[in-house]
Amino acid sequence: MDYLRKLFSPKSVTVIGASGKEGSLGKMFMDALTGMAYRGSIYPVNPKTEIINGIRCFQTIQSLPGIPDLAVILLPKEKVIDIIDELAEKGIDTVVVISAGFREVGEEGAAREQALIKRIKKHGMRLLGPNCMGVFNTEERISLNATFSPTPPSPGHVGFISQSGALGVAVLELSSSRGLGFSCFASTGNKADISDVDCLQFMAGDANTRSIIIYQESLDNPHELRKICARIVPHKPLLILKAGRTESGLKAASSHTGALASDDWLTDAFLRQCGMIRCETLQELLDAAWAFESPKKIKGKGIAIVSNAGGPGILASDALEKQGFQLAELTPQTKQTLTALLPPEASVSNPVDMIAGATHETYRQVCEHVEKDTHVHAVLVIIVKPPVKTTPALIIKELVPLLKHTEKYFVFTIMSAMDENDGREQLAELHIPWYQTPESAARALGVLRKYSKVRERFKNAPPALGHEFQPSETVEKKRRQASAEELFTLLQASRLPVCPYLLTTDIRQLLKFKSGRGKIVLKIANKEIIHKSEHGLVKTGLSSDPEIKAAVDEIISGAISILPEGTTPLILAQEMIEEGVEFILGAKEDPHFGKVVMFGIGGIFVELYRDVAFRALPVDLGDALHMIGELKGKTLLQGFRQFAAIDQEALAQTIVDFADLIETNPEIAEMDLNPLIWSYKLKKPIVADSRCTLFTA
């Protein structure tokens, strides 16, 4: 991984296209690089300049003393490719191309990018970009700012990967006033070579990085991403803002799984499988990153709120409850002490409302007692600009000794305009997060909670990995409907429990199949007919011979009117599962994530309520149980009204068996087991109907 070391911690950097001309990109870049007291050597290259920002400028790459670790190219797009050869000749093998005008501008640019990558590969070099904003690393012994950001980075512990350079600038700007600091940053731009996965690899091992935030418009190498996430998540939280949330990915599809697998749903499922925490908005991403600034952990569910006003306390309670926290029940001793401390108008239950007269001493005394309470695992301190005698800054100053020594997690909501009295700088110094509203504080704590759950899961049962998928987005593979025989062959080769059945065209065989069984179901089985029920070609609850004969007649005459001429109608007979709950289990190949499996509540409600969960292969028992747990209708499985509880482990095992079937039969393009009926009598799920599309060779 020498290229990652050279990219993020280079001992020397050459800047191709450095400039001394005010307002030029080359000058901005040099200003940033020299402005941060970089500890390595800087070699600007520009044939027309002698000195830039007091540093000697070189006329050619060839004339550079030694071999710089990293080359940054700021030249116009046309000149980029040729310079690669010169860099290679000099022995430089790690390059950042800031220049734009490649894949992002259409065909001509895409061709240029391909040529660039070909050249890079030929020389065995590695490249970040093109069309990116560069990298920085605030670690004191490095202090590299190789970006053209107008905002210098504040040192801190957040690693940041952004596909968009501008979003990088925006984040630095919006964070600067809040005290959120960054350890390192890479803008990946067109991701022609070095990807997010590479950057994550560096940040995984970077001791200075405690949490990682990511902005992405596209997710590449999903398999590699899962692998690196599995390594990182037990140690550092991964927060992601994924843009491009539209549902436009939904296409007409013959299977339910296909119809329900929108791009964004799959992305959502995939990110969850990676252990990443997806944030809904940029603000939420920043708020959450900030919550991780504190090195402390919340070791329980009990939160105490200490406020000088009632309303914000109620808003905070509501928001915390929504995030799954509980307001701690303060111990009688704490309440007693607080009662003695506070005026009679105050409230000593949680939220503790000290009312508007609370001074900095009141805050200190109350917080000291609440912090000591064994029921309390974290404290949310709310300060509405006090009417008299104190300021947020004075309150925080008074709290500093406690904040320095407590092992409990503290977070602040400061509901005042940002000014010299707001005390925020003191909190930033102590790495204590603060927010302007109670709800944003609660939401950020909610992310901490989510992460602690994900971390536990990943520590205890690292996700199964092994399924490789090569996307071939350019080639649309041909497909065909599987016949009923093919379907049953596939199912019988798996461990999936299939309902007793008979495929026939012979009425006598049907009557024989019926004898000795309860009610049966008859349906058309020709693969040409997809929407059987809608054509009235499914007959259920049949028991007597005349009933069966009449049903066969109806199905056959109905089928003949639909089937291509000369096709013989084929009938599928199955034993009817009378007491059960319908589920759906499906799979499809996604051009981006590979094979994905879907599980949900079945019946007509599949599409109505879209109550389904997705996972990319491989799917292990833990994944399958989580899929079940994600269903909104999971109450149904826990025993509900007339429905008995369902063995979730057995159901999860069926999901795993199905995933195995999909994995071992790569020719399956799409498959639905619908309904998969949980039989209360047999205490297991039974495949009652299925449908499958195969890739043709």
Add this chain to the structure above:
Amino acid sequence: MDYLRKLFSPKSVTVIGASGKEGSLGKMFMDALTGMAYRGSIYPVNPKTEIINGIRCFQTIQSLPGIPDLAVILLPKEKVIDIIDELAEKGIDTVVVISAGFREVGEEGAAREQALIKRIKKHGMRLLGPNCMGVFNTEERISLNATFSPTPPSPGHVGFISQSGALGVAVLELSSSRGLGFSCFASTGNKADISDVDCLQFMAGDANTRSIIIYQESLDNPHELRKICARIVPHKPLLILKAGRTESGLKAASSHTGALASDDWLTDAFLRQCGMIRCETLQELLDAAWAFESPKKIKGKGIAIVSNAGGPGILASDALEKQGFQLAELTPQTKQTLTALLPPEASVSNPVDMIAGATHETYRQVCEHVEKDTHVHAVLVIIVKPPVKTTPALIIKELVPLLKHTEKYFVFTIMSAMDENDGREQLAELHIPWYQTPESAARALGVLRKYSKVRERFKNAPPALGHEFQPSETVEKKRRQASAEELFTLLQASRLPVCPYLLTTDIRQLLKFKSGRGKIVLKIANKEIIHKSEHGLVKTGLSSDPEIKAAVDEIISGAISILPEGTTPLILAQEMIEEGVEFILGAKEDPHFGKVVMFGIGGIFVELYRDVAFRALPVDLGDALHMIGELKGKTLLQGFRQFAAIDQEALAQTIVDFADLIETNPEIAEMDLNPLIWSYKLKKPIVADSRCTLFTA
């Protein structure tokens, strides 16, 4: 409404408990009052002081020259009541009690509050508070700040009602840095007399108030609130932040309606019925209020995004789409012009990405062309801190002429730290909203969109009003289960279509009922047995005589084992509706909102997916159609897979008929029509089963 004029626009104010002592509430209040250049006369009252802030102080109320419009009481709680008599004697009839220590501090305080109100009523006076922060009115000819807020209000057009005084302060603080200004404010505190409804009455008629924001912990006088909202909503948006969102209101209930009617769901439905727009967080409330600062309206769905960076543009697109907006397809002319203007790396499709090099001239030129585009109804301008040559302030300055003259709605996202170059003050002067992130801008535009829909609805069909409900929270009324006969009597007196039925204990009558019909259903009808299916006492799809006889035997023997000894099992026979969709229609009396009606998708999914909508009575056809439209599963009604479309108007009429039944029979405590089956054959909904609890006299 003279008391409202005196409260919000008093010609003179007397301050009982004014003080010259620094740090005291009396001094803070006087500072606020004199600090805003109040146009009326101020009469401080304090026996121990002669002059406060240069104003003559009076020793007694009696000695005041003339009769002040408004008296504000800042005295300790014990002294408040006696002073009321003195004020009455002087002829003062409108009072604000700032003092705390009343209902909010428990029993003793509640008694004090009752005594206070008794005194107020005795003298025919009106009172705001107690335990409140006061009122302000920034209208130039008034300039009243009768609060003890440490932050002076900025003049503007937002009316603000806050139950919590502190939240009022917080909102003023958080708004001050953003340029959001207020027309008037009332902190209602304990709402012992003057309520939100009164304050809304003033703001409805206040020309200076263009939008109203409300913070409430409890909603009082729901009926009066609906009436005043119906008057306001066609003219001014009402935004509300309702605290106390917990689900704790859910109690064990015998009906589905009871089980699903949590406090917060009812509140949600009620606010929607009022035409109020409920905001989820304080930030959302402020963001939304800001969007209404612009007097312009968005006259279509087409939004254009103009940005100097790609990433934020994508985030904005995602967020706008989520809010129901469409990105405008720019006309070929606009695209052609932009192509000529912008570098080849730029994107001239919407979002227009001018890339990082965009200067203030670029912004002006592009915005001018985009604004002219006939497909564009609103423009979101995004500025990421530009790397070179310009600043947000310069860009906005350059845009001022366009912004002054355009009739289209402009909104900004300025993604930079707040500093002297951010240009925000210029936008505030032009009443143009700006946000720090693309998503908050989009969300605020979404609120504009919601309001424009609600306004149209209220303009075209003002909500029906007339149902009065007197809450009697203190008395828990007694209830009993209605018998099957009572139920059918109620149903038959209504216009609700009931399934043909027979109530009997006689098998011969049952067989007679069957003859000439299709399949029938038999079920136990004794009111003692509530969960019929769970006891196996419902038999469906019966057609032959032996089947019916066997079913009757099973039901009777099953029922006998459950029923109290000596009770004769009663059987209900109904014709079976074979082809249909199950709904649920229910009602209950809520202690706060009165009678509420519930409609939803039925079957086992009622409780599983909670796909139901509530409305308080009265419910008209428009309400009923909106209830149907709120269902997540409404696709089912529009024609879905094998299900034909359902006549929604007919279904809505049934909801109205049911609401009428509930309104005309006040003895109904809870009632479920479950299932209400839409029969495809009859093309109407049929009540297939029902259950009812009655209040006992």
